[in-house]
Amino acid sequence: MPPSKQKPEPPFQKDERVLCFHMDMLYEAKILDIMPAENGEGWQYKIHYKGWKSSWDDWVPQDRVRKFTDENKELAAQLVAQYKALQQGKNSKQPKKGGAKGAAAAASDGNSGRGSEERGAGGTTSSGRGPRRARDYDLEQVG
Numbered sequence: 001m002p003p004s005k006q007k008p009e010p011p012f013q014k015d016e017r018v019l020c021f022h023m024d025m026l027y028e029a030k031i032l033d034i035m036p037a038e039n040g041e042g043w044q045y046k047i048h049y050k051g052w053k054s055s056w057d058d059w060v061p062q063d064r065v066r067k068f069t070d071e072n073k074e075l076a077a078q079l080v081a082q083y084k085a086l087q088q089g090k091n092s093k094q095p096k097k098g099g100a101k102g103a104a105a106a107a108s109d110g111n112s113g114r115g116s117e118e119r120g121a122g123g124t125t126s127s128g129r130g131p132r133r134a135r136d137y138d139l140e141q142v143g
Contacts, residue, residue, distance in 0.1 A: 026076035
């Protein structure tokens with residue numbers, strides 16, 4: 001009788017602490033379940049990313065999973081640093097768009113795109129508290 005072909009043991013075990021790629025980042029994770037890959041080669045792992053809701057649990061191929069070693073933790077830290085540097089580069093190159101904060105800041109220093117229609121004609125005090133009452137205006141004229 002020929003020896004039966006036994007599938008080799010998976011390189012990662014259930015409940016093992018691992019690092020797993022999600023997009024371009026490497027996150028700490030835990031293996032929840034294991035099954036043979038659909039193509040018959042390798043394994044698939046159900047992963048729970050540490051600190052993420054269980055709705056993010058996902059079946060991933062073996063090539064996205066890494067052992068939880070100091071070397072791989074260093075790789076994860078390098079990827080985070082590269083991502084942050086990339087984000088800072090994007091933020092410094094792009095001009096600020098006039099979102100809510102941008103419009104508020106522009107209005108507070110008198111540099112909004114609306115010109116003089118906001119300033120002068122009607123109405124705020126120098127403290128920016130809103131329109132003057134007629135009585136306040138009369139008192140300033142007398143004094």
